[in-house]
Amino acid sequence: MVVEKVSDKKSEFINESYESSSDQSNFLSHISVHAFCITDELCSVMESFKVDHKMDQVDMQITKGSIAEAINIFSESVTPNLLIINIKGDSEEILNSLNPLADVCDTSTKVVIIGDRNDVYLYKELISSGISEYLVEPLSSADIIRVLINIYDISVETVGKVISFIGSRGGVGSSTIAHNCSFSIASILKMKTVLVDLDLPYGTSNIDFDQDPIKCISDAIYNNSKIDRFFIDKLLVSYSDNLSLLTSPSTLERTYDFDSDDIFPLIDILYRSSSFTIIDVPNLWNSWARDLLVESDKVVITTSLDLTGLRNSKNLIDELKKLRNKDDSIYLVINQIGIPKRPEISIEDFCSPLGIKPSAVIPFDANLFGIAANNGKMISEINPKSSINAIFSDFIHILADCVTMNKPKRGIRSKITSFFNRK
Template sequence: MKSSIHNLVAEASLDQRREIAAVPRVVIQAFCDSPDAMEAIELAAQDRLMARARVTVHSGGAASAVQALQSEPTPSLIVVESRDPAEVLLSQLDRLAEICDAGTKVLVIGHTNDVAIYRELVRRGVSDYIIAPVDPVTVIAAISGIYSDETSDKLGQVYAFTGAKGGVGSSTIAHNVGWMIGHRFGQDVILADMDLPFGTGSLDLNLDPAQGINEAIQDVNRLDSVLLDRLLTKYDHHLSLLAAPVSLERTYELSGDAFDPLLDIAQASAPFTVLDIPHLWTSWAKNVLTLADQVVITAEPDLANLRNAKNMVGFLKQVRPNDPPPKIILNRVGMPKRPEIKPRDFADAIGIEPIACVPFEAHLFGTASNNGQMIPQVSAKSGVSDILARATQVITGRKDTKRQKGVRGLSQLVGKFTSKVKNQ
């Protein structure tokens, strides 16, 4: 049964996931009449969008809920699955209403597709009614919808960029994608440099910030949208940098949830937040990768990158079962005299097609780095600029409002540079 549920979830589009806001910190108790519903809710409880909620699943339907809650405080939300006839279900819900606190919400999973039943349930104060069979995404969407007023400010998308190895250019890709989102889509972007001792965000953007991300995580009790705005360094009208301290005077031993408050406030403050995560494997890095809306892994076409990328993809699929797999970008493809794994073989090995193959252009990237510029600022008409622009569209799901005529498709560019690699 578990595999069939995962197949249903796999069919959910990325757009559907984007419309679902994270569930707030609530206590949820579910009472299920069938093992299928129990499994769907248990899987939903493991999703990153439900990370703040505390979920308990019981066997038995509405009658079990009445019996269990007579002697204990009622939770924030009660989920009830019932296969009983309508008159029996309504009677049990009336009994449940007598013992529930005034603020308790109720979600009913029914097996009858009847608008009359739905209207009667709404009249009795039921928050929502969904039809079985249900999958985890449907359950999460229903619960999120119930708390939509409390989560309506969580509109921003969080993109986490990390490398399969250190030094593969993940930071450069992240900074360019963040710049392109702001420049080409006209959207506000927060670029958070999370490499606290060695971050390059301020160098790549040619900024000299006085404060940044370290202050944001030092005293989370003071952190709010006003303080975050003060800590940001403006690059242009749309892009702002939350800079790393880049100091070796102290070490940074952080808890697993150290960045959670920052991510919450950033999501509420900007449509897009780009996280530049260093190549390390700590509790906080794993947590941030798990919670992000999308993960982008940058890798070079060699064996160590292949192994690491495959391991990271496997981990992320396990902890994010209801999300699309991470995006893969192959960087420095076609480096002269270097033996490489062909992009096709790399994709087959990890089971994911790269969204971009960025060619090795030492002079272009070196010039951009030394000048504190983005690739399109150095060479707007270069093939690399086109590839990064297309990758940005794939990551965000948005069309380029400032795209120039004659820009080649990603598949054409990937094909060109793949052919170049094959001929070397």
């Protein structure tokens, strides 16, 4: 049983191993979760967690109530793989309330407690009693996903991040930024990365990386009922040890009409098998482009310092903030700074109405980018010591959450760590 009697102070931490199948990449689809929420805020977080595309096959139930409702329900039914319970009260009340829960929990059930007390004593007692994790409100759906991954020992590489790049308009260099970031993540951070070029008629990934593949992304989109991991592997072009490309056909032999249901099966396979899936999204606003930007873990908007860029960036940021349930996950890249004889809006005046600071500011360098483009190479391959390559390096560390932009850490782990550091 995961939850032992709390009165036994000498009980050891239970760390039951999950007997997973050989295909851990599909593990999330086999988890049942039941959350009991007291607050409306936590109910909303759980609803966001439930509809996240990473959780689309998880059997998720949400009940408005606390531990009493959980005990009542599971006294007559089987408990799920994961039980999430929202509890209020002081430390002793919370600990004592777990005794009857232990009597109704199946031996394989793991339990996460969510409270409102940042209490180290409570945290230690809960963990020593076999509770898998204790979290403190407020939380986000991303916090719940991370807990799920940690509890079941699913590596970050198994459940990766999807980062979509889009320009505020054509010609601002969004594809160039996406391609260089993909290469830098793979080469500098040594993380398995897949670049997906969704500009089917005009995409440049094949040219930028000097590749001429026989098959491309259209083979996956128009055969989505057949795709699996092995099918996708045959379409990927290996560019380096950690970087694979899913290029566009870049032809006008046909029109490319499809919707979200044609794309998401592909993305689902990629993010389960790579640390990072980088998506080069063309400059259009239709249902699949919107859905993709909404569902991506992070979105990078590349722009230039002009009125069109300002208007379109603001429209994108405002709309995505309304549609997405992810905080601080939209990044702004200002590109082509200092083009001779071209007037520019100052960075401060440009960013003020956007409510966002730039994560990277890239100067105009026709020679460096021109040489890279003409040779089918990335900036770090042409001049690894250049200041622009240093900017890419700094930016991908931010995207990969290796460093932050002076943002406070979140979650119980950082709070507990901070508490101990004060001792």
